[in-house]
Amino acid sequence: MNKEILKTAAYVDQQTGSVDHKFIKRVSENDPELASEIKIQEDMSKLLRSSGKRHQTDATPEFFWSQVQKQIAGEEARKRNRFSKESILRVLGLYWAPAFAILLVVCSVMLLPEFNHSQRYAKVLDARTSLDKVSVTPIQSKKSGVTVIWIEGLDYLPANPDILKDAS
Amino acid sequence: MPDPSYKEMQPDETDAQLIAKAKAGDQAAFGRLVTQYYQRVFHLAMTIVRNETDALDLAQEVFVKAWLNLAKFEGKSAFFTWLYRITHNLGIDHLRKHNRYAMVDFDEIIPSEESDAPVESQLVVQAKQTESLEKEELRNRIDEAMAKLSPEHRTVLVLREFDELDYQEIAKIMECSTGTVMSRIYYARKHLKKLLKGVVS
Numbered sequence: 009m010n011k012e013i014l015k016t017a018a019y020v021d022q023q024t025g026s027v028d029h030k031f032i033k034r035v036s037e038n039d040p041e042l043a044s045e046i047k048i049q050e051d052m053s054k055l056l057r058s059s060g061k062r063h064q065t066d067a068t069p070e071f072f073w074s075q076v077q078k079q080i081a082g083e084e085a086r087k088r089n090r091f092s093k094e095s096i097l098r099v100l101g102l103y104w105a106p107a108f109a110i111l112l113v114v115c116s117v118m119l120l121p122e123f124n125h126s127q128r129y130a131k132v133l134d135a136r137t138s139l140d141k142v143s144v145t146p147i148q149s150k151k152s153g154v155t156v157i158w159i160e161g162l163d164y165l166p167a168n169p170d171i172l173k174d175a176s
Numbered sequence: 177m178p179d180p181s182y183k184e185m186q187p188d189e190t191d192a193q194l195i196a197k198a199k200a201g202d203q204a205a206f207g208r209l210v211t212q213y214y215q216r217v218f219h220l221a222m223t224i225v226r227n228e229t230d231a232l233d234l235a236q237e238v239f240v241k242a243w244l245n246l247a248k249f250e251g252k253s254a255f256f257t258w259l260y261r262i263t264h265n266l267g268i269d270h271l272r273k274h275n276r277y278a279m280v281d282f283d284e285i286i287p288s289e290e291s292d293a294p295v296e297s298q299l300v301v302q303a304k305q306t307e308s309l310e311k312e313e314l315r316n317r318i319d320e321a322m323a324k325l326s327p328e329h330r331t332v333l334v335l336r337e338f339d340e341l342d343y344q345e346i347a348k349i350m351e352c353s354t355g356t357v358m359s360r361i362y363y364a365r366k367h368l369k370k371l372l373k374g375v376v377s
Contacts, residue, residue, distance in 0.1 A: 080240055
């Protein structure tokens, strides 16, 4: 498609720059195809301006405005409704967030000691006996301040107190 | 109950003054703008959707949307340009919703003489008859031909020939470049010429 031909619409509507306008005018004088395109554009423009149908509604301004007003009222009511729902959720959110945080803290305080239960006992790893067949496992309860010494492999009771001498 | 309070306002108030009042919540000022522009908006809506009931609904929707978004109108363009943009967008949405929208490409093809034959055969009238066509009949013929154009072509022609907008304003309304506007106007007139062959000499 010739670029100048496409510009004939703008030429007819005087929407080209002055350079383009002069150029198209000059070329069209010796170019029948371009001149014909310009004629089509001019004719259709004139025809529409003189005989084109301007659609009009029968609705009176008062009626039209009243309909628009009704729709505006409906939209604004919907908007308010939506806003109030959002507000409720926002307020609930504001109250629930601290409540949840408090609950979390309470749970932590209550449950953490349970989680740390095992840490209240210290196993003494270095304990040993002079007899290979006798094993000893001393366990100290920090909570109650008691140390339990678990001995296995004794042939008889009471145990030889010397066995425990090496326990640290 | 209709609110006729817009009638009590000063008739010489400019769009800018009415818009400022409307932005401040004065619905009556907005009512003045509505009554001032509703026929133009209706015409553009009708151009796009080609159905009176739909066009009326669409025109009302345009003003409702304009009211709800009035704060966004910065006054950089004319108020009716803004209204036209809303009309164009809603109109195209409407056509899409009803599967009646076919976008026009920049490099569209003008239908050949042969492919136009059925359409033209309906419209071809002898030159003698053309002369005797009543103006109203001619209007109707032109309107029928317009209806056969794509929504984009109809819109661009209406904005140019009826509203006498320049290419830049049309480009703003249709959210495209001025080059696209130029191309659409060119092809729209060419299509129209083909569709009206025989009706007008």
